[in-house]
Amino acid sequence: MNVEVLAVGTELLLGQIVNGNAAEIGDRLASSGLDHYRQTVVGDNVERITAAIREATGRADALIITGGIGPTQDDLTREALCAAAGVSMEFSEEYADHLRVWWERRGREMPASNLRQAEHPAGATLIANAKGTAPGLRLRIGGCWVFALPGVPQEMLPMVDEHVLPHLVAEAGGGGVIVSRLLRTWGESESRIAEIVGDLYEGHTNPTLAFLASGGEIKLRITARAGDAAAAEALIAPLESEIRRRLGRLVFGAGDDTIERIVLRLCAERGWSVATAESATGGLVAAALTAVPGSSAVVRGGVVAYHPDVKTGTLGVSPETVARFGLVSAETALEMAEGARRVLGADVAVAVTGSAGPDTLEQPAGTMVIAVATPEGSRVRVSRWPGDRERVRVYTTTAALHLLRLGITGEWWSG
């Protein structure tokens, strides 16, 4: 089953947005054991979309199109599908009613243009969109399955997972199953991790091992293909054991166990509540923790102490400490963490102070101090991060969550 991806959108050609959709779909096709040899991008032009559809449907067994199915006049994928398939446009009264109800429920009047989303090429099946109003489309052009999905990733990806992949895997004749295991690491670079486990994947095709770097963490994905899930698991198990043996405590979690979820669970297990005190990260640590549903059972809250007065006032950091050691210092960070515990009534707290750049604050840009305080003690780490302001803030947020984890479990860290 050879699948191509076609992204539609002039904004992609103009470089206003990056084609992250193709990467997300490519990742899923690989995990599902489907072949994927080509990705294409064309702009909002009906002739060029039509040509791209004709070419891809002549080459591939399936084509996933993203974008161009919204309500506006520059959404032209539906028209191009009609042209490529040689069919007329039809109108779904049923979907039009669905759209009217969707808007009514939100107490708003539906713009008439939205009815474009009830149009579809004759013979197409509508795919439900749980997160928006544009339905996906599935139709057959020649010998090729064609799926037209929204360009908005939050709407598109669930449709890929819940509709497109199951359909294609079934069509591929149930050629066995693909099972993946994601191992999450923190504390070493991608190249260092690759060195440690490199010999385990070079030249291997089943299972395969892939690396993904994001926000300071390195994820390893083991993927195996076999006749059934048990056989695939049996292929994964020895490789996973060996990777875990070599990487040791660098592996902090697996699967959907993100660092935020792990921190919240570790707190819940101990009956501890958690709080944050943030300067340079400006609320990102609190936002990460509170992004998890149910976090309110554990998270007390946080103080974003951006101005020095908020550090000394709201958090109660001693002005003498600030005067003597500076705002970006281990001493100030420790008092911020203790202050967050006291002021917010939490059992454990993490504090971040630093200089995210480009302007410098006492210390060179990228200097970050993270402190953790628990009922059992406290510890601080000073780091220096390369990169721009955004990168420094994101990497520091990840590091703060990991040091919080090590503080809660009592593993602490050296230096």
Add this chain to the structure above:
Amino acid sequence: MNVEVLAVGTELLLGQIVNGNAAEIGDRLASSGLDHYRQTVVGDNVERITAAIREATGRADALIITGGIGPTQDDLTREALCAAAGVSMEFSEEYADHLRVWWERRGREMPASNLRQAEHPAGATLIANAKGTAPGLRLRIGGCWVFALPGVPQEMLPMVDEHVLPHLVAEAGGGGVIVSRLLRTWGESESRIAEIVGDLYEGHTNPTLAFLASGGEIKLRITARAGDAAAAEALIAPLESEIRRRLGRLVFGAGDDTIERIVLRLCAERGWSVATAESATGGLVAAALTAVPGSSAVVRGGVVAYHPDVKTGTLGVSPETVARFGLVSAETALEMAEGARRVLGADVAVAVTGSAGPDTLEQPAGTMVIAVATPEGSRVRVSRWPGDRERVRVYTTTAALHLLRLGITGEWWSG
């Protein structure tokens, strides 16, 4: 001059990296007034690279290829160029000497595989690589100029800027420039905006109008092509005026003026400092404001008041207010905003309380209350947002920043 981009690399198809190169090149082609209608990605397979080169050179006036010209066995772009052009591979003794010197200067022995980089299709011109060892290639296939460049952006982009674009612009005979204007709106849906201005772009090709939705804002991009920048601006001006006239106060900014930057500038102009009090958004509003370099001149800080005790304790919301009206109420939100002003010593504050879902807190999931308090008064808005927890949090963060803007300028809002 119609230019296509072909990115070569299996890691792109697997989704291990995103095709940022195509976006960077697309942006530069638009700025240089060169047409760009298609981008393609293929993996490290000589037949598929060859096929993609043949197709593109049959369609376009120029093709820019990224990737596949390094030293390893899976770098196959050179072989594919020979096949597509019908020429043999030659070896440049001169470049081989250059490579030997490059390695010698670094005190390292050159791996023998590096000599692959001295190979090139017969008739190709080598393009110097100031940042690495793989030279770029320029050759003509049929009526099409072909450029093969490294996949590493830091090596590739200088070669685009210094060699490819000047060559193509000269070939195009000074084919004019492209100028874009981005207008930012908030407060209406994409389909409603499209209705209001739809007749201004239907069938128009210069200038063109495109829509981009992100996080609750709708952006409109006007793009014009002309002989020079002034002529392009003259095409944009009347369309921009008409759009601004019709959309009125829905347009809040242009270009790089994000809502965060506008809020910070409005505060700075008034000499006001700003603070946040967040429950459901958990720090996202503070994180957005502090993401802007230089925000420390205006931002005092924030309180993430997740637990009810933090609302009544740290922020000083009256327990009677909470008992009588509830945590998700206009009254509580207003006291949170006033509390943030007082506790954090800020002139203006925005407060968010609500239920992001999936669990409900007094009110249905998606109910959000935003309050703004300034030295000149205060106001509150209750909204109901569709979607999942992440979407509700992001849209509410955008709304909080916009209501903060309206509060600061005294435009306030009704209801």
